[in-house]
Amino acid sequence: KKNYRIAVLPGDGIGPEIMQEAVKVLQLVGEREGVTFTCEEGRIGGIAIDTDGTPLPEATVKLAKQADAVLLGAVGGPKWDQNPGHLRPETGLLGIRKELGLFANIRPATMHSSLVEASTLKPEVVSGVDLIVVRELTGGIYFGEKKRYDGPNGEVAEDQCIYTEAEVERIIRVGFEIARKRQKRLVSVDKANVLESSRLWRKVAERVAADYPDVELSHQLVDSCAMQLVRAPKQFDVIVTENMFGDILSDQAAMLTGSIGMLASASLAAGSFGLYEPVHGSAPDIAGKGIANPLATILSVAMMLRLSLGMDEAAAAVENAVWSVLEAGHRTGDIAADPSKAIGTVAMGQLVRDEL
Amino acid sequence: KKNYRIAVLPGDGIGPEIMQEAVKVLQLVGEREGVTFTCEEGRIGGIAIDTDGTPLPEATVKLAKQADAVLLGAVGGPKWDQNPGHLRPETGLLGIRKELGLFANIRPATMHSSLVEASTLKPEVVSGVDLIVVRELTGGIYFGEKKRYDGPNGEVAEDQCIYTEAEVERIIRVGFEIARKRQKRLVSVDKANVLESSRLWRKVAERVAADYPDVELSHQLVDSCAMQLVRAPKQFDVIVTENMFGDILSDQAAMLTGSIGMLASASLAAGSFGLYEPVHGSAPDIAGKGIANPLATILSVAMMLRLSLGMDEAAAAVENAVWSVLEAGHRTGDIAADPSKAIGTVAMGQLVRDEL
Ligand SMILES: CC(C)[C@H](C(=O)O)[C@@H](O)C(=O)O
Ligand SMILES: CC(C)[C@H](C(=O)O)[C@@H](O)C(=O)O
Numbered sequence: 001k002k003n004y005r006i007a008v009l010p011g012d013g014i015g016p017e018i019m020q021e022a023v024k025v026l027q028l029v030g031e032r033e034g035v036t037f038t039c040e041e042g043r044i045g046g047i048a049i050d051t052d053g054t055p056l057p058e059a060t061v062k063l064a065k066q067a068d069a070v071l072l073g074a075v076g077g078p079k080w081d082q083n084p085g086h087l088r089p090e091t092g093l094l095g096i097r098k099e100l101g102l103f104a105n106i107r108p109a110t111m112h113s114s115l116v117e118a119s120t121l122k123p124e125v126v127s128g129v130d131l132i133v134v135r136e137l138t139g140g141i142y143f144g145e146k147k148r149y150d151g152p153n154g155e156v157a158e159d160q161c162i163y164t165e166a167e168v169e170r171i172i173r174v175g176f177e178i179a180r181k182r183q184k185r186l187v188s189v190d191k192a193n194v195l196e197s198s199r200l201w202r203k204v205a206e207r208v209a210a211d212y213p214d215v216e217l218s219h220q221l222v223d224s225c226a227m228q229l230v231r232a233p234k235q236f237d238v239i240v241t242e243n244m245f246g247d248i249l250s251d252q253a254a255m256l257t258g259s260i261g262m263l264a265s266a267s268l269a270a271g272s273f274g275l276y277e278p279v280h281g282s283a284p285d286i287a288g289k290g291i292a293n294p295l296a297t298i299l300s301v302a303m304m305l306r307l308s309l310g311m312d313e314a315a316a317a318v319e320n321a322v323w324s325v326l327e328a329g330h331r332t333g334d335i336a337a338d339p340s341k342a343i344g345t346v347a348m349g350q351l352v353r354d355e356l
Numbered sequence: 357k358k359n360y361r362i363a364v365l366p367g368d369g370i371g372p373e374i375m376q377e378a379v380k381v382l383q384l385v386g387e388r389e390g391v392t393f394t395c396e397e398g399r400i401g402g403i404a405i406d407t408d409g410t411p412l413p414e415a416t417v418k419l420a421k422q423a424d425a426v427l428l429g430a431v432g433g434p435k436w437d438q439n440p441g442h443l444r445p446e447t448g449l450l451g452i453r454k455e456l457g458l459f460a461n462i463r464p465a466t467m468h469s470s471l472v473e474a475s476t477l478k479p480e481v482v483s484g485v486d487l488i489v490v491r492e493l494t495g496g497i498y499f500g501e502k503k504r505y506d507g508p509n510g511e512v513a514e515d516q517c518i519y520t521e522a523e524v525e526r527i528i529r530v531g532f533e534i535a536r537k538r539q540k541r542l543v544s545v546d547k548a549n550v551l552e553s554s555r556l557w558r559k560v561a562e563r564v565a566a567d568y569p570d571v572e573l574s575h576q577l578v579d580s581c582a583m584q585l586v587r588a589p590k591q592f593d594v595i596v597t598e599n600m601f602g603d604i605l606s607d608q609a610a611m612l613t614g615s616i617g618m619l620a621s622a623s624l625a626a627g628s629f630g631l632y633e634p635v636h637g638s639a640p641d642i643a644g645k646g647i648a649n650p651l652a653t654i655l656s657v658a659m660m661l662r663l664s665l666g667m668d669e670a671a672a673a674v675e676n677a678v679w680s681v682l683e684a685g686h687r688t689g690d691i692a693a694d695p696s697k698a699i700g701t702v703a704m705g706q707l708v709r710d711e712l
Contacts (some may be wrong), residue, residue: 088549090549090550094550120477120478120481120586120587120588121476121477121478121586122476122477122478125476141497141515141517141550141551142550144514146551146552147552148552148555148556151520153520153521153522153523154520154521154522154525155520155521155556156518156519156520156521156556157518157519157551157552157553157555157556157557158500158516158517158518158552158553159497159516159517159518159551159552159553160514160515160516160517161497161514161515161516161517162512162513162514163512163513164507164509164510164511164512165509165510165511165512166509166510167509169510191600191603193444193446194446194450194497194498195497195502195515196502196503196504196513196514196515197513197514197515199504199513200504200511200512200513201513222603222604223603223604223606223607224607226582226604226605226607226608226611227607227608227610227611227616229608230476230477230586230608230611230612231476231611231614232476244547244600245604247547247578247579248578248579248582248601248604249582250579251579251580251582251583252582252583252585252586252608254583255582255583255586255587256586258587260583
């Protein structure tokens, strides 16, 4: 009997509640498929700061490295917002990305037909939106050298944005590989009219394109892409971009769907290892109330089954169960047209398992 | 009789056509107000590359420096897209910003009630949107040191994002001053959870806030702001942010209105000097056809009258003339619901002058 080790990092806020439902779904998949998932819990973010004095304890890194894949809830909350940098929850997130070499962040923004009304965009503009943002996650301005010093005009702050050809090439290849399995249209986003790192980015994209003659590559400037996402989001299949632009554009794309509580993401290393998490945050305002939407975390489990464990059918089964529950009209508060009919976290998780 | 010297830089594509209408409006304002506007033309962008071998000839810089204000059409086009950096039209734009010290880019995104349908967002989400993005324009990653060299992992490219306290302070103050004259709500946008330059930015914003107790300051992370602009754009009054984030967010905000052909912008130096230009580009595909929308350039004239020349009433008169023409149902092709009824550039300019 196959056994997979899954590192489970619930994190802060609603993290533990939604993770519980996701893990129950995962265990059910295991029973159905005759596979054992050994889930081992670790701490990250605020809870780790409180318990271990650091947002990313060694033990968590070790646990994750020994696992076949990682499931993450969410990190952060007002309690730690005023902490110095090294004691902030998001430092744990940045740290685990770097430690595990998670260079490829995959962020699908899919408009599910029964949720079209949740979008602030007109139905004809967003219905059918099905795009993926592939974001470079361990380079660029996020991880370049930082400086702070006094100068003649007061304090000076510097961030270095740095990319090597190898870093650009591997993420561009991920973009092409994903596009190849979809509509074969890849938009590489940069700011090549201003940035040196973008000029390298574009050059590498052009070179790698030769290996993917079946995929259509085009380039958009980041400002123009931000406009096009609002104007005509359906034009996009796969977008590949660097870390900072990807942070902005993937959040913008997510919000186009109006249901950020539904969106999953993967952060992949070379090979099949990956970390999976919902796109939404830790929502401290509703933590502990049992009303958070667990679907994005459940859909993250599906992504994990597909991308790290090669269990495509099981992944599709989970996704279909989620769509069925939605089509039957069940909604958590965040996506409910009529809040009085909203169901809670556990009930939603149960419905998905029933459907499975 | 008062005499103002205006440097007029029509640029490329539709630039000359729309500028012609804007200058006619300006001359009419002069007659009405008993003021002389001496308009002197200069070259910038592609036309300057072709004629002078550089996108920003010395003569143009000199002309602009001697003027009271600058009107710019648009630069760029496919003809110059493959040129090396120093021979690209946008290099002229970046150059003039730096040469003239235009550190404050003011980009209003206003949803005019008769154009609500042009937006891809639902009417209830965008009607009444009236926000201004104040973008730092001569610092940050745009003007930091750039490097390109060979390393063990192939080529390496670097961009330095650098801000001094003085640079941050002066743009934050512009944000506060503008907010003070409006709804007194300023959102400062940064990425303080990752970038050192953003941490300096936020610190300075907090310090300067003490001088503006009547203005409510809040902070948003750039990814979150990109979401909020889609989710609930009416929440914003004034947004102040650094160069790169401002590039992205101001374009996104502009597109929310759906009528980018209507939006004007100002780029201000210390004192009253400024450069005024439409937000839209040079639209090479429709250049020379006489169908481009001149209203954004005409509204840029209004901004110039108000911000550089202190002619508030004349500015309001121009703006009101534009709104009246729109309310009477006249449309250029870009904003026409029924393209067969669209009017051309010259006809639109004439209607505005008639209204004046
Ligand atoms: C919390 C923050 C550091 C992080 C990022 O900017 O990468 C988040 O916004 C994300 O997108 O996962
Ligand atoms: C053309 C380009 C260099 C410029 C910029 O990025 O500043 C443009 O996008 C703008 O916003 O004026």
